[in-house]
Amino acid sequence: MHHVNTLFMGSSRKARLYGGMDAEERRAERRLKLINAAVEVYGEVGYRGATVKAICEAAELTERYFYESFANxxxxxxxxxxxxxxxxxxxxxxxxxxxxxxxxxxxxxxxxxxxxxxxxxxxxxxxxxxxxxxxxxxxxxxxxxxxxxxxxxxxxxxxxxxxxxxxxxxxxxxxxxxxxxxxxxxxxxxxxxxxxxxxxxxxxxxxxxxxxxxxxxxxxxx
Amino acid sequence: MHHVNTLFMGSSRKARLYGGMDAEERRAERRLKLINAAVEVYGEVGYRGATVKAICEAAELTERYFYESFANxxxxxxxxxxxxxxxxxxxxxxxxxxxxxxxxxxxxxxxxxxxxxxxxxxxxxxxxxxxxxxxxxxxxxxxxxxxxxxxxxxxxxxxxxxxxxxxxxxxxxxxxxxxxxxxxxxxxxxxxxxxxxxxxxxxxxxxxxxxxxxxxxxxxxx
DNA sequence: ACGTTTTGACAATCTATCTTGTCAGATACC
DNA sequence: GGTATCTGACAAGATAGATTGTCAAAACGT
CATH class of the missing domain: 1.10.357.10 (Tetracycline Repressor, domain 2)
Known part of the structure; x- marks a missing residue:
């Protein structure tokens, strides 16, 4: 599913921090941004009119992060x-x-x-x-x-x-x-x-x- | 909209008959067949899963007749x-x-x-x-x-x-x-x-x- | 029987979006 | 500063379905 980039680290060791957050936290934050962006976009053009691209733009993320958190x-x-x-x-x-x-x-x-x-x-x-x-x-x-x-x-x-x-x-x-x-x-x-x-x-x-x-x-x- | 193929006929003159029906009647019949077929197909796969092709097949008509009666x-x-x-x-x-x-x-x-x-x-x-x-x-x-x-x-x-x-x-x-x-x-x-x-x-x-x-x-x- | 209209089958085009992949630049760690 | 990781932008391929176009065969009228 997700890249295991801590292969040679002890399990208690955190992944590299970005913006003060470890990999998991960043992923969770992106997921939440996508959800909030989706609510916004759905509210404007409806679910059916909402493209992956539009939601990602509203979330200030790119498509790859969409598929990181959601299958579709x-x-x-x-x-x-x-x-x-x-x-x-x-x-x-x-x-x-x-x-x-x-x-x-x-x-x-x-x-x-x-x-x-x-x-x-x-x-x-x-x-x-x-x-x-x-x-x-x-x-x-x-x-x-x-x-x-x-x-x-x-x-x-x-x-x-x-x-x-x-x-x-x-x-x-x-x-x-x-x-x-x-x-x-x-x-x-x-x-x-x-x-x-x-x-x-x-x-x-x-x-x-x-x-x-x-x-x-x-x-x-x- | 529709072809006026009675251009040089008197307005009371009927179009050529097929299967005992004039052009208008045939069109109306096809329209009804499409509607009934649509109800069938919607009932099986839902509106969203229903393609134009599938509905036309159920109606025993081809796509051209779909667009004859419906814009989309x-x-x-x-x-x-x-x-x-x-x-x-x-x-x-x-x-x-x-x-x-x-x-x-x-x-x-x-x-x-x-x-x-x-x-x-x-x-x-x-x-x-x-x-x-x-x-x-x-x-x-x-x-x-x-x-x-x-x-x-x-x-x-x-x-x-x-x-x-x-x-x-x-x-x-x-x-x-x-x-x-x-x-x-x-x-x-x-x-x-x-x-x-x-x-x-x-x-x-x-x-x-x-x-x-x-x-x-x-x-x-x- | 002949020419015209209508029909059915299906190919071709078009469009839109999803989904995956590439790559250069930015960021953090040591 | 050097290196590994992460990020953002965007291209490229894949898919699916709508819509239009072509053409030969069938049905009709005369």
Whole structure:
């Protein structure tokens, strides 16, 4: 995979430093620069319009470093998506926890953070909402995973029903996430005409369907 | 655009017949064959994996006829989408009308037809649900139009609020359609694990949010 | 039957991008 | 300062698919 240029060095010995960083650190930095550049470029011309060359220029790197960190464009898209989603998910979880134990309160806190970030950072929002769809089966799988995480975050009760055969919980979960994302998509693409409070209220309305249905099913199964 | 080979004929005179059809009819038939072939091929390899050549082979036509009817692949995708959506929309409207005047009854009738068709025809379903996303701005616009039509069909009350500035009705509409489509997407991609009745019930739950909210707003504004 | 139109097969061109390779110059270590 | 490593710019090859063009054979009208 990568050149082992420390062949005759002790394993504890660091590789030659450049700019104060060893080989690994430099590689990691370049990887991150490429991810951030990709988010920028996707935000401007879309994933499909983004060439390797353009992303490398935005990252101030040359093509060789692209292939050092990613096998192909798709791998970078996935990395960029996971990067964006990872941050968002962590922040939403923190916001929910800060809101206490009431499911409704936690939901509203998470949604408020979600829409706030979408408004603050339109380009990552675009990657998260738009670019990720319809690229390939592999990318779709990554997306599905992420959406399941969000669903569990918003309405943990749904998670409990997951084991059931032919469960309708998965459909509830899909519907909820689909509603929220589609609302977000429209809000973002129309350049945020409504207040965050209004958007959250509407999105919460759809989440409440899943919340109450999941609750119902739990009571019934006890 | 097209060759005018009737230059010296009276305008009522038909072009030479082939297979009992005049030039226009043959062109229309080829166009339709291409659309149907495209739906087939998209259903197998996706829009992105579908080459002009493959679609022409499936249609038993050669490339020249592709460019006779469509400027490029995107134009064919749009035509195929509109073809699929047109049928579906008409059928849903008929089902709703057959169900009478009660909004809830009409909603369930339309949804039942929707999910029934998705199960009967997986390949058009794929075009309608999946392939249409994330191709280009032009395609997205076509999709948005179609979704608005569906929203108006399911909950006409939303339509009434359309005029309002910064209206939240558009978001309600988006959320509802997003929920239904995402539910459909999952149901289709998991090969229909739940009964149609269950899926309709869950989808209707999300639509009811839009239904009651739209009703609320109407009362308030009277 | 004859000439014209239409068709089908396929070659040729064109374009765009990915991907790999080369090489001179810069940078760090000793 | 000398040497090994790393970097940036860019060329070159490879690939894939869209789009246009050619031509002979088939289908039609008269």
């Amino acid at each position: 464009s798709e791998a970078l898209l996935i990395a960029a998506y996971n990067h964006v989603v990872g941050h968002l998910h962590d922040e939403m979880a923190a916001a929910a926890n800060a809101a206490g134990h009431d499911a409704e309160q936690r939901l509203r806190a998470a949604l408020t953070l979600y829409f706030t970030r979408l408004k603050q950072h339109p380009k990552p929002a675009r990657v998260f909402l738009l670019e990720i769809s319809g690229i390939s089966a592999a990318v779709d799988a990554v997306k599905l995973d992420a959406l399941r995480d969000f669903s569990d975050l918003l309405v943990p009760a749904i998670d409990a029903k997951r084991g059931d055969r032919n469960s309708t919980a998965a459909l509830l979960s899909s519907g909820m996430v689909g509603a929220v994302i589609t609302i977000a998509l429209r809000w973002v693409s129309k350049q945020y005409p409504q207040t965050i409070e209004d958007v959250v209220a509407i999105a919460a309305g759809f989440c409440r369907v899943a919340l109450t249905e999941a609750g119902k099913n739990r009571l019934r199964s006890v | 692949s995107e134009a064919l995708l749009i035509a195929a989408y509109n073809h699929v959506v047109g049928h579906l929309h008409d059928e849903m409207a008929a089902a709703a009308n057959a169900a009478g005047h009660d909004a809830e009854q009409r909603l369930r009738a339309a949804l039942t037809l929707y999910f029934t068709r998705l199960k009967q025809h997986p390949k058009p379903a794929r075009v309608f649900l999946l392939e249409i996303s994330g191709i280009s701005a032009a395609v997205d616009a076509v999709k948005l139009d179609a979704l608005r039509d569906f929203s108006d069909l399911l909950v006409p009350a939303i339509d009434a609020k359309r005029g309002d500035r910064n209206s939240t009705a558009a978001l309600l509409s988006s959320g509802m359609v997003g929920a239904v489509i995402t539910i459909a997407l999952r149901w289709v991609s998991k090969q229909y694990p739940q009964t149609i009745e269950d899926v309709v019930a869950i989808a209707a739950g999300f639509c009811r949010v839009a239904l009651t909210e739209a009703g609320k707003n109407r009362l308030r504004s009277v």
